[in-house]
Amino acid sequence: MDWAAWHAGYDNPDSVLAGRLAAVQAVIRAALDQAPPGPLTAISMCAGQGRDLIGALATHPRRDDVRARLVELDPRNTAVAEQSAREAGLTGITVVPGDAGLMRHYRDMAPVDLVLACGIFGNLTDADVLRTVEACAQLCREGGTVVWTRHRRPPDLVPVIADWFSARGFEQVFVSDPAAGFGVGAHRLCHPPRALQSADRIFTFVPEKQPAQP
Template sequence: MDWNAWHDRYDAADSWMARRLRTVQGRIRIALDHAPAGPLKAVSLCAGDGRDLLHVLRDHPRRRDVRARLVELDPRNTTSAAETARLAGLDQVEVVTGDASLIDQYRDMIPADLVLICGVFGNITDSDIERTVSACNQLCRTGGTVIWTRHRAAPDRVPTICDWFGEHGFEQQWLSEPDAGYGVGVHRFTGTPEPLHTGTRLFEFVGYDVLRRRGTPSSGDR
């Protein structure tokens, strides 16, 4: 899969991808609107070209409060994200070309106020989804927000993902409707952050095409 070309699909305004992006951006905006006063930290796993967070930050009243790190493996996407941040004057945004599955990438940015895991859960195995969810109590501060996505194609894992978040100290704040054509979840961390387990790999990004060949249906969640 060419993950750089994939982003072109967001330009079709009525596509499920464009609608999901607008939903994620709206939830990011709400999370920032309700965040406590003072400096904020945000991290984005498998950030792509960063349009979900960056397009909100460029005109948000809290833009100067937010220090962010976007981690993405494809250098074409990170080049685009860095340019978007530069043009928007977002000098507190760091774009990292690297493996987003390595928890050490976020070492000095956590616990964060906002954790984005968008376009990930449809491209990794169920066991890796559970592992990533279980590590969110290392990534997120008390009262912080995790925003995540997952397709609703059979087998629909969204309810199970919500249960996993609940088991690890997260309270569901919002969930897209089952018939929306995509899944977006928002969870607030009510527990106490766990110490960072350095050296941990959260997931292997295998891709929906590989999962489909293995017999795990997916609608291509990126």
């Protein structure tokens, strides 16, 4: 999979991907609107070019309150994310080149106010999706929000993922309508985060979705 070329779908305003991006950005803005005053922290797994968080923050009143870490493996995508953050004047954003499936990238920031797990769940086994949900319960602050995505192709795992979050102490804030053609969810943690586990590996993309060599 060429994850740099994949981003071209965002540039077609009529595409499902562009619609998903708009929904994710709207959920992020709503979470920022409802967050308590003061500094905020965020992490983005498999951040790609950072279009979701950078796009949401660029014009948001809380933009300067947010310190965020974007983790992305493809160096072409990290370069775009860094440039976009600079152009938007978002000095609180750090882009980390690396395997987003490793907990080591997040431990020193956890727990955070906002966890983005977008563009991940459709590329994992169901067991790794569940493992990532469990990791989110460790990485998210009480009252913090996890924003996630998953395609709606059969078998539609979106309702199952929503139930997995609920079973781990999250309340559902938003799940997109199936008619939209994409799945976007947001869940807020209602109790203190779970203790960080010692295991480092959270998820691994299935073989056909592994990044191509640039």
